[in-house]
Amino acid sequence: MRFRFSFSVLLLGAALLAGYAPAARAHGLAFVLNSAGASISVVDMSKGAEIRRIPVLREPHHLALSPDGRDLLVGDTVGNEMLFLDPASGAVRQRLPVADPYQIGFSPDGKWLTVTGLARNQVDVYDAKTMSLAKRFPLASMPSHLAYSPDSATVYVSLQGTDRLAAIDLSRMAIVWNVPVGKTPAGVMWHNGRVLVADMGANTVEIVDPADGHIERRLVIGRGAHQLFLSPDRMLIYVNARVDGTTTALDAKTLEIKRVYPIPGGPDCIDFAPDGKLWITQRWASKVAVLDPVSGAHAEVAVGRSPHGIFLNARAE
Amino acid sequence: MLTLFDLAAGWIQGNVLVPLLYQFDLMEWEDLAYGWALFVVYGAAQVALTFAVCLPLERWRPVEHWPDRKAVAVDVLYTVISRVGILPLVTFVGFYQAQVALNGFLTDHGWVPPTLERALPFLLGHPVLTFLLYVLILDYSDYWRHRLSHRIRPWWALHSLHHAQRQMTFWSDDRNHLLDDVISFLWFTAVALLIGIPPLQFPLLVLVLRFFESLSHANARVSFGWLGDRLLISPRFHRAHHGVLAAGQRSCNYGANLPWWDMLHGTADFSRAYAETGDPSGEEALATGGYLAQQWAGLRRFGRAVMRRRANKTQGGAPALSRR
Numbered sequence: 001m002r003f004r005f006s007f008s009v010l011l012l013g014a015a016l017l018a019g020y021a022p023a024a025r026a027h028g029l030a031f032v033l034n035s036a037g038a039s040i041s042v043v044d045m046s047k048g049a050e051i052r053r054i055p056v057l058r059e060p061h062h063l064a065l066s067p068d069g070r071d072l073l074v075g076d077t078v079g080n081e082m083l084f085l086d087p088a089s090g091a092v093r094q095r096l097p098v099a100d101p102y103q104i105g106f107s108p109d110g111k112w113l114t115v116t117g118l119a120r121n122q123v124d125v126y127d128a129k130t131m132s133l134a135k136r137f138p139l140a141s142m143p144s145h146l147a148y149s150p151d152s153a154t155v156y157v158s159l160q161g162t163d164r165l166a167a168i169d170l171s172r173m174a175i176v177w178n179v180p181v182g183k184t185p186a187g188v189m190w191h192n193g194r195v196l197v198a199d200m201g202a203n204t205v206e207i208v209d210p211a212d213g214h215i216e217r218r219l220v221i222g223r224g225a226h227q228l229f230l231s232p233d234r235m236l237i238y239v240n241a242r243v244d245g246t247t248t249a250l251d252a253k254t255l256e257i258k259r260v261y262p263i264p265g266g267p268d269c270i271d272f273a274p275d276g277k278l279w280i281t282q283r284w285a286s287k288v289a290v291l292d293p294v295s296g297a298h299a300e301v302a303v304g305r306s307p308h309g310i311f312l313n314a315r316a317e
Numbered sequence: 318m319l320t321l322f323d324l325a326a327g328w329i330q331g332n333v334l335v336p337l338l339y340q341f342d343l344m345e346w347e348d349l350a351y352g353w354a355l356f357v358v359y360g361a362a363q364v365a366l367t368f369a370v371c372l373p374l375e376r377w378r379p380v381e382h383w384p385d386r387k388a389v390a391v392d393v394l395y396t397v398i399s400r401v402g403i404l405p406l407v408t409f410v411g412f413y414q415a416q417v418a419l420n421g422f423l424t425d426h427g428w429v430p431p432t433l434e435r436a437l438p439f440l441l442g443h444p445v446l447t448f449l450l451y452v453l454i455l456d457y458s459d460y461w462r463h464r465l466s467h468r469i470r471p472w473w474a475l476h477s478l479h480h481a482q483r484q485m486t487f488w489s490d491d492r493n494h495l496l497d498d499v500i501s502f503l504w505f506t507a508v509a510l511l512i513g514i515p516p517l518q519f520p521l522l523v524l525v526l527r528f529f530e531s532l533s534h535a536n537a538r539v540s541f542g543w544l545g546d547r548l549l550i551s552p553r554f555h556r557a558h559h560g561v562l563a564a565g566q567r568s569c570n571y572g573a574n575l576p577w578w579d580m581l582h583g584t585a586d587f588s589r590a591y592a593e594t595g596d597p598s599g600e601e602a603l604a605t606g607g608y609l610a611q612q613w614a615g616l617r618r619f620g621r622a623v624m625r626r627r628a629n630k631t632q633g634g635a636p637a638l639s640r641r
Binding site for chain 1: 323324326327328330331335336339342344345347348351352355413414416417418420421423424425429430432434435441442444513
């Protein structure tokens with residue numbers, strides 16, 4: 001009790017200091033992809049508990065909301081299948097055979113869907129409306145994360161099995177450049193006219209010139225820097241580090257470190273709840289950490305084995 | 318449900334494997350390493366469970382008493398290598414890559430990769446039922462793999478290492494020639510690719526199956542009764558397969574978990590009880606040599622069998638298959 005009381009006082013104090021008024025607990029569903037459990041955990045966000053599982057064939061890793069918000073696409077890599085879920089209920093609307101869908105992402109203009117095939121060393125660009133394959137780019141090796149330029153002209157793909165980042169021109173359907181950017185490039189993000197690349201084989205995020213891929217400077221984050229996420233208010237960038245077990249908040253304008261949160265168990269993907277909390281998958285802990293960025297405390301929700309991609313249908317906009 | 322196995326695998330991943338991968342610039346394999354960690358944890362649990370149950374059984378009702386158990390020590394090494402060592406890594410990575418290559422190829426060409434759940438959609442969402450169906454198919458295919466490993470002379474030359482053990486215990490299940498293991502792996506992979514087996518989805522049930530395979534080799538007077546022996550393979554049933562009279566190309570009781578396939582194909586023998594085990598036709602090194610000596614002796618025997626097969630072919634001699 002004493003601990004709880006002290007913790008509450010601390011939380012309230014911190015919230016007041018930060019000018020942050022915690023909203024009522026978020027309502028809605030969290031969909032968590034259990035990559036080693038062949039399932040999708042459906043979590044009741046208000047209760048902070050898993051309520052059911054959606055079975056999938058083999059190995060779901062990443063997901064993306066369709067541009068019209070109607071479908072939640074889930075890639076099952078080993079199952080070679082793309083699932084189309086109702087983002088409100090989780091009901092499976094459609095299953096489509098797609099080769100090795102690892103990371104998936106729609107271009108900002110909604111025209112293209114890029115699918116990285118990490119195990120098959122390929123990047124597929126689909127027409128997002130018809131789901132027909134526009135072009136396949138064989139890219140060795142292990143193409144993993146992706147990010148678009150805001151004008152949807154270029155998609156940047158990290159090649160995790162090498163030290164390289166590739167830029168694909170979507171109007172010409174051609175690889176513009178493919179250059180070394182670090183040891184093991186993973187997460188990619190477009191930010192303020194630059195491409196940020198998290199280097200999982202090091203402790204850095206590289207700031208890359210999108211014109212030719214040369215590294216302008218490096219930010220030291222934490223060992224095993226893996227993936228980057230922009231907060232809904234666009235004020236912060238969160239970077240997860242797999243080896244150190246941390247989530248680092250960067251000032252989105254200056255890229256200075258604002259705060260480092262210890263998140264054990266291999267922090268990976270993040271989604272943002274309307275109450276300001278971060279839902280972070282913990283790959284080796286079979287849990288999702290629900291981090292209050294103000295207090296720095298996190299609760300944990302048990303899900304399936306090796307939780308990877310996450311989507312909150314009550315997300316903040 | 319979060320299990321102790323997941324926690325243990327997660328601990329190994331976070332505290333051992335990932336720091337090592339980071340140190341040696343191999344972080345791209347970090348995701349696959351977790352799968353391997355799960356295999357290692359379940360393998361260790363298999364060994365621990367088997368040890369905890371079978372050792373008391375062997376002490377309680379032993380079939381045979383031996384003045385020393387030196388020959389058993391090698392079987393312990395086989396078990397450790399097979400279940401928690403390098404073999405799970407090779408098997409896991411090998412099968413994973415084969416599955417990715419084949420299924421991706423099929424998807425690219427407009428085919429849907431085969432899985433039981435796609436063939437029988439009602440299975441999706443019923444993991445236990447799905448698993449039991451996988452078990453039936455894999456156990457049946459393993460019956461034929463095992464039966465052929467006795468019938469084909471060069472293959473029997475390798476498999477005879479498994480049968481050479483005169484001090485058969487629960488540790489003997491993994492006592493195999495490496496080439497025999499490779500053939501078994503290829504056999505399993507071919508079948509698994511056809512039906513799309515997902516081993517990581519059912520680790521606990523795989524653990525139970527492997528436990529029963531080990532139990533069937535135990536040096537224990539254990540039978541499941543008239544009916545039980547016909548439902549699940551007992552130490553009594555499988556010992557008949559390892560009996561000196563059954564060693565070689567004409568054997569009986571080939572099944573691994575279910576005796577149904579032997580009953581179906583007329584190779585079941587429920588009459589033999591607790592025979593002496595071993596292979597009188599094999600050289601002594603296969604029975605009592607160290608690990609490397611056994612592997613080398615198996616390879617020599619394999620070489621001789623291949624040469625004899627070639628000689629028979631060139632002379633128009635008898636085929637290498639026995640009648641049964």
